[in-house]
Every structure is written in structure tokens, then in C-alpha cells.
Amino acid sequence: MTRADVVIRPEQRGDHAEIAALLTAAFDGPAEADLVMRLRDDNDIALALLAVANGGEIVGHIACPRLQLVQAERRIPVVGVAPLAVAPARQRSGIGGALMAASLERLRQQGEALVFVLGDPAYYTRFGLSLAVAEPFASDYAGPHFMALALRPDAPASGRLVYPRAFSDLG
Numbered sequence: 715m716t717r718a719d720v721v722i723r724p725e726q727r728g729d730h731a732e733i734a735a736l737l738t739a740a741f742d743g744p745a746e747a748d749l750v751m752r753l754r755d756d757n758d759i760a761l762a763l764l765a766v767a768n769g770g771e772i773v774g775h776i777a778c779p780r781l782q783l784v785q786a787e788r789r790i791p792v793v794g795v796a797p798l799a800v801a802p803a804r805q806r807s808g809i810g811g812a813l814m815a816a817s818l819e820r821l822r823q824q825g826e827a828l829v830f831v832l833g834d835p836a837y838y839t840r841f842g843l844s845l846a847v848a849e850p851f852a853s854d855y856a857g858p859h860f861m862a863l864a865l866r867p868d869a870p871a872s873g874r875l876v877y878p879r880a881f882s883d884l885g
């Protein structure tokens with residue numbers, strides 16, 4: 715399957731069970747499916763998109779949780795990417811890349827300032843995410859896998875990131 719064979723669209727209420735099954739298969743356990751469920755319940759998702767194959771099955775999912783950037787007295791809304799998943803049988807055919815590209819485009823359109831990702835730099839730097847941009851931000855996830863991308867020229871360059879409470883339950 716190539717990128718041309720999937721349609722990217724926002725997730726809808728009726729998709730939730732199929733998304734949970736996809737996340738459980740892609741991550742080999744329920745932690746990420748539970749995370750997405752908690753984020754939804756808490757209304758902490760800024761954007762969630764699906765990749766749907768020709769036959770109608772969901773083959774990829776990306777969730778962008780709402781994060782807060784704290785700077786002195788200010789709290790500025792920013793976003794993360796967590797999790798990104800592609801059905802095991804469909805990996806390495808461009809679906810993850812298509813979901814990333816579509817998300818970044820929509821986040822820009824929404825007027826988001828900054829996006830943060832914890833992941834493999836070999837994968838995420840190809841979408842413009844950068845270790846250097848993330849470096850000045852204080853985060854529980856700071857380190858060699860923590861990347862950021864400014865989506866607006868006036869995006870803040872430092873601050874402390876606060877994650878939604880669903881992340882506190884992750885092991």
C-alpha cells in the first residue's frame with residue numbers, strides 16, 4: 715500500500731473502538747490506547763487524524779494532545795504528537811509520514827505556535843522537528859529524543875511544558 719491508497723481524515727466518535735484496536739496492535743499492549751481514551755475523556759486533544767484504506771479500515775492514527783507552556787505568569791497553549799501509530803502490516807509504506815505531514819499542515823492552519831515530539835530523531839527530523847529547538851524548554855521528557863518545531867514566527871523559544879494529566883498515568 716502506498717500513500718496514495720489512504721485517505722486522511724479527522725477521527726470521529728464511531729471510530730474509537732477501531733482506533734483502540736489499532737493502537738494496541740501497533741504498540742503491542744494497551745497503554746497508548748488507554749492514553750488516547752483518557753485524553754479524549756479529559757478534552758485534551760487538539761487534533762486527531764486517521765488514515766483510512768480503500769476498504770474502509772483504519773490503518774493509521776495520530777493524536778496531538780494539548781500541552782501548556784508556562785512562562786512566568788503566562789500559560790501558552792501548544793501541542794504534542796503522542797501517539798503516532800500505523801497498523802503493523804501497513805508500516806513502512808508512507809502512512810506515518812502522511813499523517814505527520816497532514817497534522818503539521820492542520821496545526822499551522824489552526825494557528826498553533828509550537829509542536830513537541832518525543833521519539834526517534836531519525837524519523838521525526840525529516841518533518842522539520844529539531845532537537846535544538848526543543849533544548850531550551852523544560853520538560854519531563856527533555857533529552858536526546860525530545861524535539862520541537864515552531865509553526866509561527868512569533869513562537870515562544872523557552873518555557874516549562876505542562877502535559878495533560880493523562881500522561882501522569884503512563885508507566
Ligand SMILES: CC(C)(COP(=O)(O)OP(=O)(O)OC[C@H]1O[C@@H](n2cnc3c(N)ncnc32)[C@H](O)[C@@H]1OP(=O)(O)O)[C@@H](O)C(=O)NCCC(=O)NCCS
Pocket residue numbers: 740741796797798799800801804805806807808809810811812833834836837
Ligand atoms: C513509527 C511509525 C508510526 C512509522 O510509520 P510508518 O508508516 O511505518 O513510517 P513511514 O512509512 O512514513 O516511514 C518509513 C521510514 O521511517 C523510518 N522508520 C519507520 N519506523 C521507524 C522507527 N520506529 N524508528 C526510526 N525510523 C523509523 C524508516 O527509515 C522507514 O524508511 P525505510 O522503510 O526506508 O527504512 C510506525 O512504524 C509505527 O506505528 N510503529 C509502532 C508504534 C510507534 O513506535 N510509534 C512511534 C512512537 S509514538
